[in-house]
Amino acid sequence: MEFSSKLLENAVYEMSQLPGIGKRTALRLVLHLLKQPGEQTARLSESLHKLREEINFCSSCHNISDTSLCEICGNPKRDRGLICVVEDIRDVMAIENTGQFKGLYHVLGGKISPMEGIGPQDLTISSLVAKAKEGAIGEIIFALSSTMEGDTTNFYIYKQLENIKVKTSTIARGVAVGDELEYADEVTLGRSIINRIPFEGSLRVS
């Protein structure tokens, strides 16, 4: 693409560095900003800059937070003996939305992925192990995605916790509520059958 303006070219280039945004989409977004009042661009630019500069992570669960201890970790009503291990803040938001979990979280900040150059030392695993060693945690629930990377991460952490007295569990996998069996993939359906639960338990809604 040949641009008539260096300023425009720079903005489009930087925008196209975002995942899933190509040059054409970037140009469309930038031209949209040019048609809107200048304040919109100023606000976008300012909020991104501010976020990146002033970002803070909870000292306990490593979630993004404006305070040194996040709202969840600071809430006296949450069960401090129950830790749910997740990949990032989106998973925390998804689980919080269900309203079914009353414990605390531990945000890993990613998954072990040799392909992307992410090793165990890039995640907050040692902090989780240290927490477990303190002995105040009753159960650690793994809620990582069931991909190759997720399973590897799960297994790595499990190995680290082996000599520590703490119960570990993983969230249930199975056919989604409302889904028809015939359309479920065989691995999922297989897991649903193997990990079947007593009938009265399946009717429990928190």
Add this chain to the structure above:
Amino acid sequence: MEFSSKLLENAVYEMSQLPGIGKRTALRLVLHLLKQPGEQTARLSESLHKLREEINFCSSCHNISDTSLCEICGNPKRDRGLICVVEDIRDVMAIENTGQFKGLYHVLGGKISPMEGIGPQDLTISSLVAKAKEGAIGEIIFALSSTMEGDTTNFYIYKQLENIKVKTSTIARGVAVGDELEYADEVTLGRSIINRIPFEGSLRVS
């Protein structure tokens, strides 16, 4: 969506104001920026801010340009008697890519659209009419999209130019090169037949 951080919420909100970007995508983009080095966010934020603040338009064709006269308008090799009227900079880039046009452009900055509150006075139509009145233009080519708004804009400008001695034309519409006739929509195929050209002309490649 409930966010654990106001900074994050602001950034996601501003990002989601862009067309075609919902809250979930905005969150994904913002979290991606957080995982990248801080300079990337700084560059994005800076380039958008700079573009919006220092944006300049060519005094002749109204295209985005860093100089007061854009490269095309300032190029002595271009045919000053031929003006191609387009909607925005993307159309200029598309036509320039063909390498088939050696004249100058006139960027309207949009189309007449009562639905979006865009009237003729919001576009650079008067400047085009003034250029035509000077008498140095031999032909004005309309290259607007053939939608309701495009046709309205076309017709409005055509009416404005009625009493001025200038040739007007519109780009050819028809079945795309390489397309099979049976899949072409009937309006396009109909136009291809009505606006047929002498056989030898169709073989000409620049």
